Amino acid sequence: MGRTASAASLATDLELARKQNKRLRTELDQLLKQSLLHLGQLSNQSLVKRVDELTKANQPGDQRxxxxxxxxxLGRRAIELEDGLTAASASFHNVMRQINTTSTSDDASRSCDA
Known part of the structure; x- marks a missing residue:
């Protein structure tokens, strides 16, 4: 009735899970880097453009x-964007720690079950 997995089957499952975790970590790293790069480009382009406009205008009175x-x-917005990038980076590190912790505890529980 009850079937138990063989050691070879468990080893194969473990190896497949490790490969999948590695692939997912790599994908997560790439997506985060792309997101941060894109966000940085967008914020830098708009800020540089606006600063140029302000510099060119440089008119007296109310307009100044x-x-x-x-x-x-714009300065406050730049600070907000920097805070967002910092939060995204912290979140990424937390996710990676969680993945590593989950992977490590799964490995330990599997070795105890064997």
Whole structure:
């Protein structure tokens, strides 16, 4: 009635799981790098463009005050984006730790079951 897995079968399952974990980690790394790169490009392009506009305008009076306000808003937005990148990086590291912990505890429980 009850069938138990052979040691060879368990070893094969373990190896397949390790390969899948490695592939998933690599894919996660690539996706995170692409996301961070894309976000950085978008934020840098828009900020550089806006700073150039403000520099060219450099007009007196009310418009100068408005441009200064815009510049402050852009500075705050840059800080927000940096905070977002920091949070994404921390999240990525937490996910990797979780994957590694799960992988390690799965390996340990399988070795205890054998």
């Amino acid at each position: 005050r408005l441009l200064a306000d815009d510049n402050q808003q």
